Amino acid sequence: MTRPSDNPPQLVGWLKSLGMTKYEALVYIALLKVTSATASEIHELSGVPRASVYPVLDQLRDKDLVSVSQSAPKRFAAIPPADAIDKLTARIGKNAQQALESLTLIHRERIAAEEGSGELIWNIYGIAGIRKRLAELITHATTDIRIIAHSRVFSEEIKDLLKQCADQVSVEIITPSWEGPVPATMNLYLKKPSVLPKELEGCGDMLAGGVCIIDNKKVMVIVGSAEEDAVALFSESEGFVRFFMRYYGLIVDWVRKA
Amino acid sequence: MTRPSDNPPQLVGWLKSLGMTKYEALVYIALLKVTSATASEIHELSGVPRASVYPVLDQLRDKDLVSVSQSAPKRFAAIPPADAIDKLTARIGKNAQQALESLTLIHRERIAAEEGSGELIWNIYGIAGIRKRLAELITHATTDIRIIAHSRVFSEEIKDLLKQCADQVSVEIITPSWEGPVPATMNLYLKKPSVLPKELEGCGDMLAGGVCIIDNKKVMVIVGSAEEDAVALFSESEGFVRFFMRYYGLIVDWVRKA
DNA sequence: TAAATGTTGTTATAGCAACAACAACAGGTG
DNA sequence: CACCTGTTGTTGTTGCTATAACAACATTTA
Structure with missing residues (x-):
């Protein structure tokens, strides 16, 4: 059906820099290729060990990147990529803003206590x-x-x-x-x-x-x-x-x- | 002078989510508190082991977050926080955009091959x-x-x-x-x-x-x-x-x- | 019905890579 | 020499990766 290896090799790396782990990235990508899937299907689709699929899905659910069906066995589905990237960047952006506030505070404190510019x-x-x-x-x-x-x-x-x-x-x-x-x-x-x-x-x-x-x-x-x-x-x-x-x-x- | 511990405890975490390591964050924060510093001063200011300061500074220089003086011993200075956060988020934002493109490609391919909405x-x-x-x-x-x-x-x-x-x-x-x-x-x-x-x-x-x-x-x-x-x-x-x-x-x- | 088989979800655990922390050493300077 | 700088190598720790084993349950087969 869909070959698992026809996605950019750097894609996982990009997602990692957005705060995901390798497995989270692989599972999410795999879920995008289907409407929904069971844990075992995800395992086959993503190449992630079956036992690892469960904790990874928990993490993805915590990040609101996948939804879970009520059925037994449970079925999982990914939210649209645009929403996912939004959620990830929003979280990072929030951190960035808070970090910036703290850092400028520290920086201003120093700038204020400074006379001339450096002689370096x-x-x-x-x-x-x-x-x-x-x-x-x-x-x-x-x-x-x-x-x-x-x-x-x-x-x-x-x-x-x-x-x-x-x-x-x-x-x-x-x-x-x-x-x-x-x-x-x-x-x-x-x-x-x-x-x-x-x-x-x-x-x-x-x-x-x-x-x-x-x-x-x-x-x-x-x-x-x-x-x-x-x-x-x-x-x-x-x-x-x-x-x-x-x-x-x-x-x-x-x-x-x- | 400035107590090293009067910055938000989560600050390092925030910076980590922006792609920095703990040491990189500590060193950068320490450098914000002074005009410039030698490796040893940074060690005292940040609490990072002296030997670890050097590779960390290399990494920070690679990311264009600190500048290096020509003097011996070398002196280091941090770029303003606003610029630093900009550089970090810019890099992540670029990754986010590329990831989004790849993911939507994968997603569209599936959506196209899909008839009705899920029955789940x-x-x-x-x-x-x-x-x-x-x-x-x-x-x-x-x-x-x-x-x-x-x-x-x-x-x-x-x-x-x-x-x-x-x-x-x-x-x-x-x-x-x-x-x-x-x-x-x-x-x-x-x-x-x-x-x-x-x-x-x-x-x-x-x-x-x-x-x-x-x-x-x-x-x-x-x-x-x-x-x-x-x-x-x-x-x-x-x-x-x-x-x-x-x-x-x-x-x-x-x-x-x- | 009872045994065999297969699947789901859980737990434990070994391996691995990156980071963290430390010890040691060569070169330079006062 | 004593002291500091800059470098290298080793060890410990952490968190992710990967495999194995297991209980619970459903399905199949004798």
């Missing part, structure tokens, strides 16, 4: 994390954004964000190449790193990664160039920011002259 | 489950709702639902007592079960539970009267429905005469 330098691993953080930075920028970076850094999402905020904040970008439209309000300089002059030697390698300065307050430096092991540093530390603003100044001066 | 009688255990199912039934009613039931069954939620749909569908209710306002469009009969006439003897006990008929198609019978072990039967089976519509008719005839 943070790591961001991987190009994905870098892009994500960069997106956050761009979103929260208030006065100006200045970026020197390899084109690889500019994902579609980041280009979109830059376009959106180019009206409100000053945007200046130096990169080897740029695909797609460029807003008029955005200052874009295209420069190959290979044509850097002698006096800036050593800085060239860095163009493979990049520097991003936000509001003259926050700096993100991309130091790993290869796609696989890209690493970025981020800091709001005064000295750190001052150094890279100086570095940025060097580059941008030369770019403007050329 | 289903159990609902406990007053809470009964009320929930009753609420669903009322919500999906299209033409009429008829209920004989003890007042205990009518929770505030159910009264609200009845009020809301009293305009679109015919609503008729027989119950010993009713608190709160009664919509004009709703037919409400107040009858004590004790004054039932001789010819309906034996039906009296049932008033302690109740009968609910929806659209002349679905019937729910509440057979256990006590709060603790209330049990309801539900069926769309033709014979079952016919029997209880007849039973309902007996009662309602007598009620109208009185």
Whole structure:
């Protein structure tokens, strides 16, 4: 009739992350394939050991995911998937909300007792994390954004964000190449790193990664160039920011002259 | 400084249902209490064994819930709770959506191959489950709702639902007592079960539970009267429905005469 | 009727994987 | 050396997974 193995292999995993056990998932899936079934039928349909079917059905009934008939032998039926997922996510969502309340309470308590922002330098691993953080930075920028970076850094999402905020904040970008439209309000300089002059030697390698300065307050430096092991540093530390603003100044001066 | 035990005892449980382990939760909570911390500080702050702190921090970093400083020794900081909960729920929500798609696919395949609705009688255990199912039934009613039931069954939620749909569908209710306002469009009969006439003897006990008929198609019978072990039967089976519509008719005839 | 057979639902228990907790050790620093 | 960091490996515990065995009951067969 219905082959038990023609469902996505990850499906059980998905359901597990929603709070079900492997057996609960298998039994529920099996019950969806029929109008109703006895424990033994469920055992055959799901592959779950017959003896394990009973406690699992109890658990599913506790979660209101199956209903039980009055007949003997008992017959079981699954509630529609939409309802089931709703019930599961509702429970998790409730937990999430309560957790959020408690956590923000703890967090606020600390934030209140805090004077200046940290003097630390943070790591961001991987190009994905870098892009994500960069997106956050761009979103929260208030006065100006200045970026020197390899084109690889500019994902579609980041280009979109830059376009959106180019009206409100000053945007200046130096990169080897740029695909797609460029807003008029955005200052874009295209420069190959290979044509850097002698006096800036050593800085060239860095163009493979990049520097991003936000509001003259926050700096993100991309130091790993290869796609696989890209690493970025981020800091709001005064000295750190001052150094890279100086570095940025060097580059941008030369770019403007050329 | 901050006592580690002044957070809700269920908080760890909530976070666990969001896919974190106990240690991950403890470490994250601890990190919220400070700007940043070394592994040893986290160990003291969270109570997690020092050696376990390192792998746990790795996991948290994989989930983008903490950032790592470049300094030696490394320092760790938590991302804001709102962001963290967002990330966790987003991942689960994605799984939920994918699971839903797969499950509905399986379900539809079965529904399509199915002729009539089931001829089975289903159990609902406990007053809470009964009320929930009753609420669903009322919500999906299209033409009429008829209920004989003890007042205990009518929770505030159910009264609200009845009020809301009293305009679109015919609503008729027989119950010993009713608190709160009664919509004009709703037919409400107040009858004590004790004054039932001789010819309906034996039906009296049932008033302690109740009968609910929806659209002349679905019937729910509440057979256990006590709060603790209330049990309801539900069926769309033709014979079952016919029997209880007849039973309902007996009662309602007598009620109208009185 | 009595014995044999099969099914349902329950209980006990062994196996297993992930997590939790601890001990030990190399490297670095004052 | 004494101390701290970061890593590794071992052990204990827990909860899910899996199998076996059993009592209760109905059905079949001699």
